Structures are given as C-alpha cells and as structure tokens.
Amino acid sequence: MRADRLVSLVLLLRRHGRLSAAALARELEVSTRTVLRDIEALSAAGVPVYSERGRHGGFALLPGFQTELTGLNHDEALALLVAGSRRGAQAFGLGSALASAMRKVVDALPEADRATAAEAARRLLVDPETDLLARRLTAEEVPEAVVAEVRGAVFAGRRLRIRYAAPDRSPRWRTVDPIGLVTAGGQGYLLATRSGEDRTYRLSRILAAEALAEPAQRPDRVDLDRVWRQRGTRFRTGGAQVTVRVRVDPRRRAELTATALAVRAEETEADGRLRLEVAFQDARHAEWAVWQVAADAEVLAPPWLRTALHTRAAAIAARHAPPP
Structure with missing residues (x-):
C-alpha cells in the first residue's frame, strides 16, 4: 500500500508541478504527517523532491525528472x-x-x-450522480473491510462466510461459494451459490464477511454477463409478482413503468389516457410505483392497492390540513 502511495505522490507532483502537504494529503486520503514521512522516504530513495517555503510554497520535483512508465497513445x-x-x-x-x-x-x-x-x-461524462430531474443516484455505502474481504474471496476462489441482513429478516450468518461481483445502478452485488442453489446478495446488506480457507465450489470459467442476465430473467418471472390495471396520463407513462417488470397490455382510451396492465415485483413495489405519479394515475385493480393508496393519501391530507 505504501509503495503505491509513493508512486501516486510522485505522479501528482509531476502533473501539478508544486503541491502543498495539505493538498497532497487530500489527494492521497492520508494525514499531512503521513505525507511528510513519505516525502522523507522519497528523498532517501534518491527521488529529487524539494520544498519551497512561503505562501505559494509546497513540494516539487526537480525539472526533467522522469518515472519509468509504459507510454499510452x-x-x-x-x-x-x-x-x-x-x-x-x-x-x-x-x-x-x-x-x-x-x-x-x-x-x-x-x-x-x-x-x-x-x-x-x-468533455465526456460517464455515469453521473444525478439524472435530468436532479434525482440523486448515489451508490450504497459498504464498509471497506467488508467489501475487501468479499473481493478477496472472489479473486482467490475461496468460500465466504457472510452475516447478511435480508429485507424484513434478522441478520444471520451463511456460507456461500462466491462467483463474481456486479455493479448495476450504483449498487454492488455478490453472485454466489449456497448449497448448490443460485444466490444474489446486495453488498450493502452484508454486515460482516470472512474468507475461509477451503476452496469455493464453482466453475473455473464464468461469463458474468450471461449469469447476470439469467438471474435477472428468473427474478422478473418468479416470486410474488403483482399485476396492476391502471389508467395513466400518457406524459407519466415512462415514469410509472420505469421499474416495472413488464407491461403486459396497453390501449388508448377516448380521452387520450392510457389503460395499462403492468407487472411489479411485489405489493410494496406496486404501491411505490403508482404513488410516484400521484393524481396522474388511477388504479382500476386490484382493490387492495386502491385502498392502500387511499389510506396513504388520506393520512397525508389529514397531516397537512389547515388549522381550524
């Protein structure tokens, strides 16, 4: 780790010419004291780094110093x-x-x-943090020690013991055979098998992890893209899916169906509104998706979803009613 940091320090000085200890500490994500120790180590190793005092001072390399790196076009x-x-x-x-x-x-x-x-x-932006509606697309936080242990087990091909917090369940330990890591929509996932069955775990729900000594039971080669598509297909076609019939303003169609599993039927009514039959992952997913488009959508079926939305809207209306 320190060797990589020393190389990075030299590259920063080559790129910027002169940087203060505080600026180097921010770039390298270490303390200024660590930066000063690294500067001393570089000097002792013969790297021509020197300091300049004053308001605009800092550390710099002697002109013409080169590092041995393979060039790229x-x-x-x-x-x-x-x-x-x-x-x-x-x-x-x-x-x-x-x-x-x-x-x-x-x-x-x-x-x-x-x-x-x-x-x-x-001039090129890849994977911005917000979309055009300024909705923040932040990645979930995963403790560095946890993700490092998971990553190490994946690369080394060893079994992994994880303490996992599944939704609406108490966290518990389980031993898995890791296959690979996937990131989608800013979220990280561990693809694994458990007792021979396919499993997919959100990294943010792994509370602790321990790589074991025994080798993982997995194929030598893997096509992660194919595995991810297969698991996505099973996810969309299995489980406690909910089908909703809904009338919606055509301008809000894309927002309503953005996270849907499928749009199974669609027709345009005389007033221009759309009548859709949409499949969602479960009841909670259906309620959340329809709620996002507010009064621009009306659920026709199932009745329990109409009741759930009415109850939620009534509670909000009561909370924000004007004072008597």
Whole structure:
C-alpha cells in the first residue's frame, strides 16, 4: 500500500508541478504527517523532491525528472479516463485504486498529449450522480473491510462466510461459494451459490464477511454477463409478482413503468389516457410505483392497492390540513 502511495505522490507532483502537504494529503486520503514521512522516504530513495517555503510554497520535483512508465497513445489514455466509473469502483471498494490508476494513465502520456487528453476527458461524462430531474443516484455505502474481504474471496476462489441482513429478516450468518461481483445502478452485488442453489446478495446488506480457507465450489470459467442476465430473467418471472390495471396520463407513462417488470397490455382510451396492465415485483413495489405519479394515475385493480393508496393519501391530507 505504501509503495503505491509513493508512486501516486510522485505522479501528482509531476502533473501539478508544486503541491502543498495539505493538498497532497487530500489527494492521497492520508494525514499531512503521513505525507511528510513519505516525502522523507522519497528523498532517501534518491527521488529529487524539494520544498519551497512561503505562501505559494509546497513540494516539487526537480525539472526533467522522469518515472519509468509504459507510454499510452492519446486515444488509449482517453478511453481509460472516461471508462473508469467512480461509482462502480466505490461499490467494490476500489475508489482510491481508481484515482491512483487514473494518475498513472495521465502520467504515461507523452508530455505534449497530457493537457489535450485531460481536456477531452472533461468533455465526456460517464455515469453521473444525478439524472435530468436532479434525482440523486448515489451508490450504497459498504464498509471497506467488508467489501475487501468479499473481493478477496472472489479473486482467490475461496468460500465466504457472510452475516447478511435480508429485507424484513434478522441478520444471520451463511456460507456461500462466491462467483463474481456486479455493479448495476450504483449498487454492488455478490453472485454466489449456497448449497448448490443460485444466490444474489446486495453488498450493502452484508454486515460482516470472512474468507475461509477451503476452496469455493464453482466453475473455473464464468461469463458474468450471461449469469447476470439469467438471474435477472428468473427474478422478473418468479416470486410474488403483482399485476396492476391502471389508467395513466400518457406524459407519466415512462415514469410509472420505469421499474416495472413488464407491461403486459396497453390501449388508448377516448380521452387520450392510457389503460395499462403492468407487472411489479411485489405489493410494496406496486404501491411505490403508482404513488410516484400521484393524481396522474388511477388504479382500476386490484382493490387492495386502491385502498392502500387511499389510506396513504388520506393520512397525508389529514397531516397537512389547515388549522381550524
């Protein structure tokens, strides 16, 4: 870990020319005291780093100092710069590693191409944190120690013991055979098998993890994309699905069906409103989806969903009624 940090420190100084100890500490996510110790270690190793005092002082490298990194052409570096998804890296506990890798990518470019590549990368945005309606698409927080243990078991091919908090259940320990990690919509998932049965676990619901010594029972090769599609198909076609018949303003159709499992029937009524038959994952999912479009949708069936929405709306209306 320290060797990687020392390389990153050198690359930061090469890229920015001069940085204060506080700025280096922020970039490397360490304390200023650690930065000062790393500067001393670099100097002792013969790296020509020096300090300048004063308001605009800091640390810098002697002009002309070069590191031994394999060069990349402009398009190769640009592809890596825009392909690295910070939210995806954070979901797997690799945010710091991504930042370090990006510094190395930029440093590997010929000096004449560094500025143009960085500017080009600023013209491309991948996986933003909000959508056009300013809804925040934040990744769930996963303790670094937990995700590191899970990641290590996946890579080493070892069985994994996890303490998992399934929805509406008390957390409990279970032993699984990890297959791979997937990030989708900013959320991280562990694909595994348990007693030979396929299982998918949200990383944010894993409270503790322990890699075991015994090897995982899994195939030597895996096509994660295919496995993910297969599990998604089973998820959409199984379980306690709920089918809802609803009338909706056509301008809100996309919002209503955005998270639906399927739209099974659709017709346009005389007044222009749409009559849909929509499948949702379960009762809670159905109620949530229809509630998002408020008065622009009317549930025709099932009756219990109409009652649930009426009860919720009545409670909110009562809470916000004007004072007598």
